[in-house]
Amino acid sequence: MTEVGLVFFPAFDWAISPDHPERQERLLYTRDQIQEEGLFDHPAIREYRPRLASDEEILRTHVVLPSLETVTESHRIAAGGTIAAADLVLDGLAKRSFALLRPPGHHANRFVHGSRGFCTLNNEAIMVDHLRSRLGPDVKIAIVDTDAHHGDGTQDIFYNDPGVLHISLHQDGRTLYPGTGFITERGGPGAYGQTVNIPLPPGTGDEGMLLAMERVVLPILRDWQPDWIINAAGQDNHFSDPITNMGFSAQGYARLTEMLRPDIVVLEGGYSIESALPYINVGLLLALAGLDYSKVQEPHGRREPQPRAITDQVARICGEVAELWERRSEEDLGKVFGEAEFFERRRQIYYDTDNIYESQQEYIRLCRACPGWRAVYTQSTRVRQVAAAVLLPWKPCPSCRQEAEGQYRQLAAEGRFQQVVWQDPARGRESLKE
C-alpha cells in the first residue's frame, strides 16, 4: 500500500473563460514543480487516473436544475476524480489520498442553478455521500475546509446532517466572498452545533491558522471522533494570493496537514498559480506522505510576520468557537427553531460566476426521531418556473419517510410545478417506485 494516492487532474483543456482564474494554466506550474521535485516518481506517492462521476453519484447529493445537461464534463471528472481518490483509501490501495484537481466545488450548494464561486458540483460532498453509500449511513465524516473563502456550499449540503461535522476556517465574511461563515451559523435542527465556523481576520498568517488548529479544530475532532477526516484544501489563504488578504505560507500549510492527518485531501481554490500553488502542493504532498518538508519554501517573496493584534483576535474567536462547541448539546432547540411542525427558511442566493439569482424556501420537519424530511421550493433567473424537491436524510425515521412520500406524491399530482424532485440518498432516486 502506498502512503499517498494522488489523483492529479489539471484539466489542461478547460477554462471557465480564457482570462478567468479557473483556466488551463492554473495547475501547470504545480505540475512542473511536482514533476521536477520527482514526487510523481516517489515510492511513497502513486498517481492514479480520475473518472467521470455518474448521474446517480451526482444526484445523490445535488438537485441540478433544470437538468444534468448543464453540468460539463470537466465538473463530472473533478467530482469523479474525488470519488476515485476516496476509493483508493477505501480499497486499501493508499493510506491517504489527494484529489489535486480542478474545477473546485465547495461553493456549490445542494441546489444547483449554475456556477457560483467558480463551482458547479460540490466534489467533496459528492465524495462524502459516495463514502456513505459504500460504508453505510452510520460512518462519521468530518470536513475541515481551510480555503480562504467560507465553504458555504458544503455547509449548505450538510447543515442538517448529523453524520457530518463541517468546520470551516476562512477570512471573515465581512471582508470577502461569499460573505457568510459567521460563528452564529451552527447548523439545522437535525445537526445543531455540527456546523462550525472560524472566521479569521484579514492578515491572519501561519501563527493564527495553526493556533486555530491547536485550540479549536483538533480538540473538536478529538471530541467528535470522526471515522474519516476530509480536508477541503483551498490554497488561497497564501500571502501571495491575488484575491484574498491572508498571510499563510507553504510551510504553514504543510504543518497544518501534518497536524490534521486527513484521510482525503481535496483541492479547492487558490489562484496564486505561480508563487503559491507549486510550493503549497509540494509541501502538502510531502506532509501527507510523512516525508521531510522542512526545506519547502517560496523562492519569491516573504510573508510578513502576523501582527500581535491579529494573534489576539484569533485567540478570542477560538475561545468563542470552543465555548459554542462545548455548549451545543445544552441549547434549547425549541428556542432556535421554534416549536411548530416545520422550521421554515427563506433565502436569496447569488451565483456570481453565472450571474444568477435564486430564491429558495425550505421547510424542515422538526422530528425527535430523525433529522427530519425537507421540502424545498426554488426558482431562479435561469430556472424561472418554481421547482419543488422532497429530501430525505440518510437515516429517516419510518414516519418521516411516509410523510415525505405522501408529500412527494401530492406535489407531483398537483401539477403546479415544472419539476418535482425526490432525493433519497440511502435508497436512491428510484426508491419511490418500489
Next chain:
Amino acid sequence: MAGIDVGGTNTDAVLLRGAEVEALVKVPTDPKDLLGSTALALEKVLEHYKEDQPLKLHLSTTLSTNLIVEGRGAPTQVVAVPGPGVNLKSLNFSFPIIELDGYIDHRGREAAPLNLDQVRGLKQVLGGTEGEALAIVGKFSQRNPGHEQRLRDEISQWYNGIITLGHRLSGRANFPRRIVTAYLNSRIARHQLDFLRVWREVQGSAVGEILILKADGGTMTLDACAERPIESILSGPAASIMGVKALTQCTEANYLIVDIGGTTTDLAAVVGGEVLFERDGATISGYRTLVPAILARSFGLGGDSRIRYEKSSGVIIGPERAGTPVCLGGEHLTPTDAAAALGLAQVGSAEAARQGWQAWGESLGIDGDALAKEVFQAFLRQLREAVEAFYAELENMPLYTIREVLDPPDLRPRAVVGLGAPAPVFVPALAESMNLSWEVVPYWAGANAIGAAAARATAGITLQADTQLGKVTVPEMGWRGEIQRPLFFDLGKARELAEEKTREHAGSLGYDASGEVYIVEEESFQMVRGFRTVGQTHLVRTQLRPEVFKVRGEAK
C-alpha cells in the same frame, strides 16, 4: 554492414549485405571478457565479409549496464544546486551530494544567485585528478542551464576529471532522476571510453565506422558516446525491438512484441506504429534515470526456466533459470523440454525429454505426457498474465485533459509479434488465446543482432519557449536564446524552431539529419496575469525519425 548484440548469455552477430542477411552467428558471452566475446563474434562475421572497404559496425554492448549493476566506475562526486523544496538528504541517494546555494525557478528565472565563495571553496572538497569524475546538477536546469554552465566554467579551471552537466542528458523535468543520470554518466564514462578505444585498436583496419546502440533503439557515434555513455545502457532489449521493426510484416498500428529468451521474456508495445517509450526514462539496477528508453518489461519466464510442482497450485515456472534443458544434455527439466517432448519444437533429443517427464511424472503420480502438457499450459498462462499486467500498467498512465479522459488512447494490441528461440512454440498459442493474429519474425533467434545492424541514428530535443520572458531553451544543446519577436512567437513558430534545432543538434552529433522530424509531445498555454494575457509558454519535444531499415526474410 554488421551488427553485434552482446547479451548476458550469448553474443549474436549478423552480417548484412543491403537488405539480405549474409551470416548470422552466435557465441557464448564471457562476462569477464566482453572484449574477447565481442572480438570472437566479429571474427566469425568477418569470415563472410568479402568487400574491400572497411566494415561498418553497430555495437550493442552490456558494458555500461554491467558497470552500473556491479557498482564499478570512477570515484564520482555530485555538486547540486537544489534550492528550496524536497530535502535531498531525505531521498537516500547511494552517493554523497555537495549542496550549493542558488535557485532557478520553474520558469527558468534565477531566484537566488550562486554563491561564488562557496564555489571557490569546492577546490578543498573535490579531488580533480584525471581518474575522478564529477556531476553538476541544478534544479530546473533544463529550463535554464546557466548555473550548471557557470559552475563548469569555474570548476574546470582546476578540475581534470570528467564532468557531466545535468541539463545535457535530458529536457525532462525530474531533479532526482537528473542527479542520478548525471552521476552514473560521469561514473562510467572513463571505463566506457577506454573499452571502446582498446576495442577500436584491436580491430585495426578491417572495421570502419563504429556506432553504439542506445536504449531508445537509435545509434550514436563514439564521440557522442564519450559524452553520454549512459545512453548505451539497456541496449539489448532495444536491439531486439529494432530487430522486430526491421523484420516484421505486421501492418497493424498496435501490436505487442514478445521476446522470449532462455531466462526471461521481454514485452514491449507498439501504438500507432511507434514503439512506446518510458515516460521519464530507463530504470537500471534500482536507479531511476532520465535516459530515453524503449518501454520494455522483463520477467523471469523463458525456455530454460526452473519448474516447480506443488500439489495445491500445480506447475509454477520461473522466475529463476534451471540451466541447460534435458533435451540438450542438461540436468533439469525446462519449458523447452516440454516443447521437445510434445513435438512442438525440434530441439536436441525429444526422447531424452520424454524420458525426463516420464520419470518426474511417475514420482508425482501423473502421466509424463500430461505433465509436459501442463507445463506448456502453465507457461502460456503465466505469459498471458504478464501481458495483462503490462497493459494494465500502460493503461494507468495519467491523463491530464478532458479530451483524453473522455476518449482514452487505445493501446490494446491487434497482433502479437514474437522473437527469441522459444517464440515459435509459445507465441502462436499466446496470440490465439487472446484472439489476435500473430507473427514470428524471420531469424527469430538472432533478430537482436539484425536490430542492432538495422538501427539508425536518433536525436531528440526539448524546446521550451516563454514569450513573456522572451527566452527559449534547448537543454540538450545547452542553448538558451532570446525570442526576437515574442508577440508573434506562437506554437507554429515554436515547432519550426524545434525542427531546425533538431537538425542542427543531429548534425553536430555527426548524424544524417535529413530524416523526418516528428513531434513527440507538445504543450501550449496562454499566460494570464491579472485578467490580461501577458505571454505564451510552449513546449515542443521532437525526435528525428530515421527511415526503418527493412531486412528480408521468411516469416513464420
